[in-house]
Amino acid sequence: QFLLVESGGGSVQPGGSLELSCTASGFRLGPHLIGWFRQAPGKDREGVSCITPRSDGTNYADSVKGRFTISRDNAKDTVYLQMNSLKPEDTGLYYCAALWDPYASFCAIGDDQGRYEFWGQGTQVTVSS
Numbered sequence: 001q002f003l004l005v006e007s008g009g010g011s012v013q014p015g016g017s018l019e020l021s022c023t024a025s026g027f028r029l030g031p032h033l034i035g036w037f038r039q040a041p042g043k044d045r046e047g048v049s050c051i052t053p054r055s056d057g058t059n060y061a062d063s064v065k066g067r068f069t070i071s072r073d074n075a076k077d078t079v080y081l082q083m084n085s086l087k088p089e090d091t092g093l094y095y096c097a098a099l100w101d102p103y104a105s106f107c108a109i110g111d112d113q114g115r116y117e118f119w120g121q122g123t124q125v126t127v128s129s
Contacts, residue, residue, distance in 0.1 A: 002026040002118055006096055009123030012086055020081040020123060022096030027118075029077040031102035035109075035116060036070065036081050038092035038125070045095070049081060050107035057106045063089070086127045093122040 008020040022034065033052055039045040049060045049070040058070050067086075072079040079096060097116035 004096055004098060004118050004120035006094060006120040006123040009094060009125045011126040011128065013129050014087055014127055016086050016127070017082070017084045018086065018125060020083065020094055020096075020125075022079045022081075022120060024077040024098065024118075028074075029072070029079065029098065030074040031100055032098040032118075033101045033104045033107050034070075034072065034079045035097045035099070035107070035111070035113075036079075037095045037097060037113065038090075039095070039122075040089075040092040043092075045113065047109035047111070047113070048094070050109060050111070051079060052104045052107050053102050054105075057104065059107050059109050061109050083125070086125075088127045088129075090125060091127050092125060094125050095122045096120050 003025040005023050035050040036048040051058045051070045069082040098118040099116045
């Protein structure tokens with residue numbers, strides 16, 4: 001069974017930090033491009049960040065640039081999303097997704113979400129005072 005499991009969500013005050021993790025189970029994460037997405041209540045799911053299999057390419061939504069950092073540890077089959085200076089508008093359900101593309105050296109936030117083959121169940125992030 002191929003699974004992606006997100007963890008690390010929670011409730012924080014504005015200006016706070018969280019680190020999300022996305023861990024693969026049943027398959028190796030290494031050959032996969034990984035994307036982080038989020039969905040706020042009443043809004044469409046949007047791309048937040050992505051990282052290529054060898055970490056030679058990353059990308060961020062304009063709304064999170066300079067505050068979020070994506071990284072990965074293929075030996076641990078895990079991708080991380082460090083989120084700093086959190087704002088109320090960062091509130092949402094955060095998902096990671098995997099796309100098999102072992103030679104990718106670039107990823108785009110606007111990539112068709114339908115291309116991603118595996119999705120996690122999401123972890124909730126709430127930023128509120």
